[in-house]
Amino acid sequence: MNVIPCSIKTLKGLYDISGVEVGQHFYWQIGGLQVHAQVLITSWVVIAILLGSVILAVRNPQTIPTGGQNFFEYVLEFIRDLSKTQIGEEYGPWVPFIGTMFLFIFVSNWSGALLPWKIIQLPHGELAAPTNDINTTVALALLTSVAYFYAGLSKKGLGYFGKYIQPTPILLPINILEDFTKPLSLSFRLFGNILADELVVVVLVSLVPSVVPIPVMFLGLFTSGIQALIFATLAAAYIGESMEGHH
Amino acid sequence: MSSTVMASAPSFTSTSQQFLSRVAPPCPIRLPTVSVIARAAHENGGKPRLPSRLLKRLALSSRHAAIAAAAAAAMVAASPLPALAEQMEKAALFDFNLTLPAIAIEFLLLMVALDKIYFTPLGKFMDERDAAIRAKLSDVKDTSGEVKELDDQAAAVMKAARAEISAALNQMKKESSAELEQKLAEGRKRVEAELAEALQNLERQKEETIKALDSQIAALSDEIVKKVLPTV
Numbered sequence: 217m218n219v220i221p222c223s224i225k226t227l228k229g230l231y232d233i234s235g236v237e238v239g240q241h242f243y244w245q246i247g248g249l250q251v252h253a254q255v256l257i258t259s260w261v262v263i264a265i266l267l268g269s270v271i272l273a274v275r276n277p278q279t280i281p282t283g284g285q286n287f288f289e290y291v292l293e294f295i296r297d298l299s300k301t302q303i304g305e306e307y308g309p310w311v312p313f314i315g316t317m318f319l320f321i322f323v324s325n326w327s328g329a330l331l332p333w334k335i336i337q338l339p340h341g342e343l344a345a346p347t348n349d350i351n352t353t354v355a356l357a358l359l360t361s362v363a364y365f366y367a368g369l370s371k372k373g374l375g376y377f378g379k380y381i382q383p384t385p386i387l388l389p390i391n392i393l394e395d396f397t398k399p400l401s402l403s404f405r406l407f408g409n410i411l412a413d414e415l416v417v418v419v420l421v422s423l424v425p426s427v428v429p430i431p432v433m434f435l436g437l438f439t440s441g442i443q444a445l446i447f448a449t450l451a452a453a454y455i456g457e458s459m460e461g462h463h
Numbered sequence: 464m465s466s467t468v469m470a471s472a473p474s475f476t477s478t479s480q481q482f483l484s485r486v487a488p489p490c491p492i493r494l495p496t497v498s499v500i501a502r503a504a505h506e507n508g509g510k511p512r513l514p515s516r517l518l519k520r521l522a523l524s525s526r527h528a529a530i531a532a533a534a535a536a537a538m539v540a541a542s543p544l545p546a547l548a549e550q551m552e553k554a555a556l557f558d559f560n561l562t563l564p565a566i567a568i569e570f571l572l573l574m575v576a577l578d579k580i581y582f583t584p585l586g587k588f589m590d591e592r593d594a595a596i597r598a599k600l601s602d603v604k605d606t607s608g609e610v611k612e613l614d615d616q617a618a619a620v621m622k623a624a625r626a627e628i629s630a631a632l633n634q635m636k637k638e639s640s641a642e643l644e645q646k647l648a649e650g651r652k653r654v655e656a657e658l659a660e661a662l663q664n665l666e667r668q669k670e671e672t673i674k675a676l677d678s679q680i681a682a683l684s685d686e687i688v689k690k691v692l693p694t695v
Contacts, residue, residue, distance in 0.1 A: 241558060244600035249560060249561040250560045250561060251560060251561045251562045251565055252558070252560070252562040255566065256562065256565060256566075257561050259566060259569055260569075263569065263573050266573065266577065267573075267576060267577070267580070270577065270580055270581045271580060274580065274581055274584065274585050275580075277584070277585060277588045279592060285585075288581065288585065289585065289589060292582065292585055292586060292589070293589075296586070311582055311586070312574050312575075312577060312582045312583075313574060315577065315581075315582055316570065316574040316578075317570075318574055318579050319577070320570060320573060334682070346566070349562065350556065350557055350558070350559070351558075351559060351560065351562035351563040351566060352562070352563075352566045353678070354563055355561070355563045355564070355566040355567040355570065356566070356567075356570065357561075358567065359561075359567055359570060411556075417689060452479075
């Protein structure tokens with residue numbers, strides 16, 4: 217008979233000890249509008265890490281690469297390969313978009329797992345991976361949508377919209393629906409995975425503070441990388457799909 | 464619902480040390496349901512939609528729950544919103560605001576910057592290096608023909624030299640054998656000549672000896688005849 221209060225009690229107890237601040241944000245007011253400051257701060261850190269390491273490694277390229285240059289050449293090869301597989305021969309102009317997407321998400325995810333954000337106390341909310349916030353993932357997903365529309369329209373002009381009735385006009389609603397489900401699935405997949413990752417780690421750490429969370433942390437690193445890869449691959453696939461010829 | 468519950472729970476500063484210090488999960492014996500219901504009710508703008516269900520179930524459940532419900536109602540009625548709950552009021556997972564366009568702009572700026580300092584320059588550098596290596600490789604492939612030609616040339620030179628040497632050797636052999644033969648013939652001739660001379664000498668000595676013997680024989684036979692025939 218005491219099922220409901222008990223479950224609430226346990227839930228609350230779990231929540232209390234985990235100390236996770238889900239949905240808590242540190243707000244800044246900018247011209248009457250609000251922003252999530254913790255997301256902006258961590259994204260600046262991520263951008264600084266990216267730009268700094270790239271500038272350090274690539275400012276003076278050597279014919280025989282060493283250390284950082286070698287690493288970034290490998291990353292560039294990887295991104296080019298990914299874009300080429302998904303987009304095809306005309307992948308060249310899309311490398312910056314796909315590459316930035318991959319690097320930004322990857323470094324964001326890993327920063328959430330590896331950087332000791334908790335050292336810095338915010339008045340409200342807490343610092344975490346920027347991809348932990350739905351705004352970030354939706355922004356990236358919408359940019360992907362814009363990118364693939366731009367790719368299709370610039371390649372085929374208004375004939376691009378012919379793809380909506382492509383196999384048969386009966387599929388028109390589904391084809392239109394796809395344009396909404398693509399950014400939705402992209403953003404929610406990334407958001408959910410990263411948030412769940414951090415929650416699982418935090419809850420486990422609070423329950424068993426020693427060795428046990430370590431495998432989960434490694435799993436978190438793994439999924440973070442996979443999510444970045446999936447996001448970049450799908451973005452490239454959508455762009456390639458809208459550029460390929462329909463007959 | 465879960466987000467509402469979580470949102471209305473008190474916030475803990477989430478330093479890991481605090482996690483660590485909590486060895487055993489504390490089971491809240493105080494009445495968490497009261498505050499939950501109260502705040503949820505308040506968040507819904509006085510309309511206790513969600514909690515009404517709860518309240519109904521709780522009312523069914525036990526006397527304890529009924530007391531809790533009463534206390535909740537009393538709290539809603541009596542006290543103004545606690546400061547903590549006000550702080551939590553806007554807590555939400557799906558809270559879209561200016562962060563979204565801000566992140567989008569940041570992303571685009573990052574893309575331009577990375578393109579300027581990473582993707583384009585390093586890509587160009589790598590392509591150029593690739594082309595240079597390819598050119599050098601094809602060069603090497605070309606010179607392999609040259610090497611073969613040189614090899615052939617060397618073989619031809621070797622062959623010619625060998626032929627020359629063997630010819631010279633043959634000639635030398637021939638010359639030396641002719642010389643040898645000549646010398647041999649000379650030697651033989653000389654030996655023959657000496658032999659002939661020696662034989663001649665021998666012959667002459669023989670004749671001389673015979674001549675001398677002849678004269679002696681005549682004298683001797685005269686003596687013999689005198690001795691045998693003294694009367695003559």
